[in-house]
Amino acid sequence: MELAKAYNPKDVEARRYDWWDKQGFFKPEAQRYLDPNEKQFVITIPPPNVTGTLHMGHALTLAIEDLMTRYARMKGARTLWVPGTDHAGIATQAIVEKKLEKAGKRRRDMSRSDFLEEVWEWKDYSHKVITQQCKAMGISVDWQREAFTMDDDRSHAVMTAFKQLYDKGLIYRANRMVNWDPVQLTGVSDLEVEVAEDGEPGFLWTIRYPIETNRWDGPRHEWGSGRWAEGATEWITVSTTRPETLLGDTCIAVNPEDDRYVMRVACHAYVPCAARRIPIVADKHVDPSFGTGAVKVTPAHDFNDYEIGVRHQLPFVEVMDEHARMNAEAGPYAGLDRYACRKQLVADLEKEGLLVKVEDYMVRLGRGQRSGAVIEPRISMQWFCNMQGMGKAATDAVRDGRMKIVPERFERTWFHWLDNIRDWCISRQLWWGHQIPVWYVSPELSAVSHEPSRPTQYCEVSEAAAYAKAIADWGPDVRLLRDTDVLDTWFSSGLWPFSTLGWPDVNHPDFKAYYPNAMLETGYDIIFFWVARMVMLGIELTGNIPFDTVYLHGLIRTADGKKMSKSRPDKMIDPLELIDTYGTDAVRYFLVTAGAPGNDIKMDARKEGGKWRSDRMEGARNFANKLWNATRFVLTKIENEKLKIENSSALQATNLPDRWILTRLNQTIADVRRLSDEYQYGEAGKLIYEFIWSDYCDWYLEMSKLSLNLPVLVHVLDSALRLLHPFMPYVTEELWQALKEVASGKWQVAGGEYPSLMLAAYPKVDEAVLGAQGSALADMALLQETIRAIRNVRSEYKVPLEKRIPAILSAGAAAAMLSEQREAIAMLARVDAAAFHIAENVPAPDQCVTAALGEITAYLPLAGLVDVSAERARLSSELEMTINLISRSETLLASDFVKRAPPAVIEKERAKLAELIAKREQMQIQLTKLS
RNA sequence: GGGGAUGUAGCUCAGUUGGUUAGAGCGUUGCGUUGACAUCGCAAAGGUCACAGGUUCGAGUCCUGUCAUUCCCA
Structure with a gap:
């Protein structure tokens, strides 16, 4: 397979996805590598609403869940990810109604079945779009197990669940x-009502009601005559943000402790306009500090008043209809909208001398989550x-540790x-x-x-x-x-993790094999709407928690930190657009490494030339390309060496770079596995990035140009592709296939027995490698430091790249090791091999630039290029810094630190000090030489 | 009113049992393109880890308080 010069996602993605899907690799039955020690992994997709298209939040969900799924599958756990969609009751109905409106049709003019036909049609369209988007994201779901909340099986589950709860008396009907x-x-649940944090601008009206006395027993004149309250002498004054509801008032309440009103309790007042005679009652829930301390009570139109009404056995007078229009009870205002009525009524109150004052006030208004209408x-x-009972069972499950929530907070x-x-x-x-x-x-x-x-x-x-x-x-x-x-709609979603597996048929093979799920992954914004309901209904109906772990991810926000809301379509980002620009792997890598678990992700995307751009996704795209080209390099090496290799597959790490890269690989495997097992995918992803780019490409690949160890070169690449696959499935699969084609048969390490990387085994730590590392890490660190020090000096003195320079290394105990790496140093630091000396102890020569690294000192005779005074200044400032560090270290070692700190930490500090002192001496010697 | 989160380099963010001179990417500066990669390489600059106390030999990390931003619940 010939690889293009740069990675082009479009050449790969759709083709690879179809192949995975057609080969059946997403099905649990297709797994090749199974580790009996791994617990099976079952996860059910949070079903996207069939309301249109997917947004960045869905993309995040899918990226994380596919990562979890591919990781589990490659680790050898029997793995099932069930896909599906949600009918999304109110939301979908609203969309279809809007769509019909544009065509001049109204739901109420249609029959129920005709309307539903329209909705099903929309559902098919939306479902098709969503499915395409899911596939573009590369998700490894078992499409044959796909479900929809209103398909036959799910509907049957919903009916059964309802009946079971009904029969237990847990579902009831009430007015x-x-x-x-x-x-x-429609009625909606508490959760579907949204209240603005600081309220919305409105008014607080203060209104007086006439009180019945010996001399006055109610209005004698028409409402609106201006004489309605004529003759009244006593008043009770109340404050309200909703004057129109007073038409349904059935009492006035005061706090029993409130001295201002105690004498009024048991008196009666008359409701303006309605002229209803209502009692003044004492109720301890009345807040004396609000308004006048007396409140009007409308039991049929306010939750608090409803409670008061129940407590005091008051009549419930409804004054509005389902459209929030005033009804016949509202007398002269009947037929008016609630706000028109309010306006008119306030004007009339004023006319009757009942309006005391009007103040600006921030009103806490509940609005419908979907419609935005003020809830009545x-x-x-x-x-x-x-x-x-279900609530308690759900808390118990977490309290006693059967179910875990991540992050714990x-x-x-x-x-x-x-x-x-x-x-x-x-x-x-x-x-x-x-x-x-x-x-x-x-x-x-x-x-x-x-x-x-x-x-x-x-x-x-x-x-x-x-x-x-x-x-x-x-x-x-x-x-x-x-x-x-x-x-x-959340009732059917609440059954999702088991309705998708065949419940209520408890003998269904899927239910038996895959329930409970291992994982539920979703955004924290629907923890109550969805997660809590699934847990409660799951325990109640199946007798078991529906999943062992709940992982909650954060929300995607716009560049200015705002929620991506549908009301601001200019800020909405279509994941497909980003995929088109950067490739799926880049979008996915960005999403899973952008933040920490449970934390929101601010998109760095900006519009440029009509297209969304993201610097971080660009970085991820570059990473895919880097890996692409590293693989191209390895493939070329394999091709070149083809004839010499035969069937040698032995991994022999003879020299330092080999031992080092294998050690680093195994460290990385250990860390990535540990972090992934703790759901720290961001950190895990960054470690792989660093390993591939910094360790493998920048150092190992470069050094392999000098001395090639193909089995190690291929093995490490193979492992890196496996490690990265759950994060970037497409590019890794494509490269792995290319590697397999060239290498398989010659190297077992390339995993010829697996048809796809997604079915291959995730790398495991090789303890033998870690045990045999010896001083590889420390030696390589010294080597890298030495090379960097020389490069640094070159860069500082602007020595051109093509100019090879002489160098003298006074290397102490590291002399032997560095001598072995002489060629590598010469190549990577551009040193003139003919003028390169390494010895244990070299006296400082004259006219040199010095790079002191503790035990090792590099002398670079750069005669002509070096300005002595500049070099003196450079050395002096570095010396000063070193002296500061020494005194800091000495102070620390003279303190209680040595009595209390663990020995290993003290040892480290001592070694550091010794190194600093050696460095200081070298620099002092060199400074005197330059004077 | 109750609860949570966040505040670390110019920007976006990592930093999980407290332990090197606090990291990355982007951006910036300088140098560099014929051999995997300019979607690149090399080097550098840039941070009193919001603030004030405390615990500790040692605090970005633990505790208390303050400020700012933000979310959820009532």
């Missing part, structure tokens, strides 16, 4: 106050799921939320979703006589089953009507 979205016309608390009939959030969990409103007044599997006996349609002893409501997994039960109770003429509500 209660819920968060109502007056735009989408509203009493309505809804289905709820009791969370008490999210455990606190976990406990706090679950310990205070409230019942979950699971019904939605939508069309797109799982219709609630409850059927009611229809009195109108049924030709049966009603008896109160017979059940009127059936929860079954299918209509047929419901009818079977109903007919048994009522006879064949009974007619049932299905509940029209659908379930919160």
